[in-house]
Amino acid sequence: MLRKALVFIVILGLLASFGFALKIGVTTITLRHEFFQAIEAGIRDAAVLAGIEVETFDPDLSMEKQVAAMEDFIQKKVDAIILIPIDVKGLIPVTTEAIEAGIPVVTVDMPVEVPGVITFVGTPxxxxxxxxxxxxxxxxxxxxxxxxxxxxxxxxxxxxxxxxxxxxxxxxxxxxxxxxxxxxxxxxxxxxxxxxxxxxxxxxxxxxxxxxxxxxxxxxxxxxxxxxxxxxxxxxxxxxxxxxxxxxxxxxxxxxxxQQPYLEGRIAVQALLTHIKGMEILGNNWVPANSLVPAKIFTPDNVDTFKRDPTEPTIQ
Known part of the structure; x- marks a missing residue:
């Protein structure tokens, strides 16, 4: 895991060094939950490393507001969208619209079954x-x-x-x-x-x-x-x-x-940047269709190994 984290930092550092002025639109499910707060924190920290701008919209469980946020991102012509969907079926039309507009989309936590989504990042x-x-x-x-x-x-x-x-x-x-x-x-x-x-x-x-x-x-x-x-x-x-x-x-x-929500947020940014600039910088922009992030089972026998800091990977 440490090796993966170092590779991740190197990739983001390379992208940042080229000074790309990118803007990512992010819409989550709700920021009232620690889980989604951690995803958003991972996205923002990765964006800082890469030197890109993030605009986050919290629809607070309203699919209608989330659809409106997606439409707003499309109108603003953001460079990419990270979607943490409230309703995987209800978000299909606007996700399709974003992809048809040429905006790369990564989904986190739940997949939206639309051809052209760059990757799904989440737990199996x-x-x-x-x-x-x-x-x-x-x-x-x-x-x-x-x-x-x-x-x-x-x-x-x-x-x-x-x-x-x-x-x-x-x-x-x-x-x-x-x-x-x-x-x-x-x-x-x-x-x-x-x-x-x-x-x-x-x-x-x-x-x-x-x-x-x-x-x-x-x-x-x-x-x-x-x-x-x-x-x-x-x-x-x-x-x-x-x-x-x-x-x-x-x-x-x-x-x-x-789960590892903070890491999911970082991986989502990495996937988008690899897709957008990977060919130019790395000679390869391939991203897997599913970027599965493992979870760990904690019991009374191993609870003392739990790490509270979301910046530290849970899986060793």
Whole structure:
């Protein structure tokens, strides 16, 4: 990873030394979440290294505002766009419009299936969900005698969280003693808190909650703590927060998948610059169609190795 980071810095340094006056338009999902803040920070830090300008628009979960931002970038004739899409299908027309206007587009976190997108940068979500499912399977077999009640609390409209849940459930599919009580809406902390509060009353014998996103984990953990259920109902989830770190340390959370959003932001800039100026500077502007960034599974056994600083790669 250190070698990759050094190569990345060299590439950006070379591009900066040529003094390219480039402007990248960035539109994210929301900057209210630590995950998307880290992506944006990675983009900005890489842009500083390369000496290019970044204009960021935060639609705060509004697809209509994100489409308008994309149209604005097209009108301004920015040199490239980094799109962190709210709705992968709803963004297809305006992404196509940008590409047809000659503007390179990189998507981060979720792919938009449009011919001509330079690359998708993100986590292999289904695979990581499967790995978390294996952790759940081992816990159920070793600690619960092979029988368990499991629920999912997530943002039901999120394609990413659908993939993460599909992977998780695939890992548990062969377990005859598994009872799946359902999926519950938990986009933000409050929704997740309320969902788990209701779950704990409707299913007092619930064993495990899968929360495939930052806010779902935080809300679920807060609810279980409020009702004194942290010893009985365990959580498995995505994206480390202070609460999740505390839960791993005390054993109330069994596992967390930590993505590398800061690195995703840097890689997105590198991909665009390689595409735009790589042939001129490096003699090659090839970029892979998918730039997958691995996640790491943290458990109570290895939580002490977690790095809080987003500028430090999680994967060694």
């Amino acid at each position: 979500n289904k695979q990581v969900g499967y790995e978390l499912g294996l952790v759940a399977k081992e816990y159920i077999e070793n600690e619960l005698g092979g029988k368990a009640k499991v629920a999912v609390v997530r943002w039901l409209e999120s394609q990413i969280q659908i993939e993460r849940t599909e992977g998780f459930m695939e890992a548990l599919a062969s377990m005859e003693g598994l009872t799946f009580v359902g999926e519950y809406q938990g986009y933000d902390r409050d929704q997740s808190f309320n969902a788990v509060s209701d779950l704990s009353m409707a299913h007092p014998d619930l064993d495990l909650i899968y929360a495939p996103a930052e806010n779902s984990v935080v809300g679920a953990h807060a609810a279980l703590e409020t009702f004194g259920l942290l010893d009985k109902m365990k959580i498995i989830g995505f994206d480390m927060t202070d609460e999740a770190l505390r839960g791993l340390s005390d054993g109330s959370i069994l596992a967390m998948a930590q």
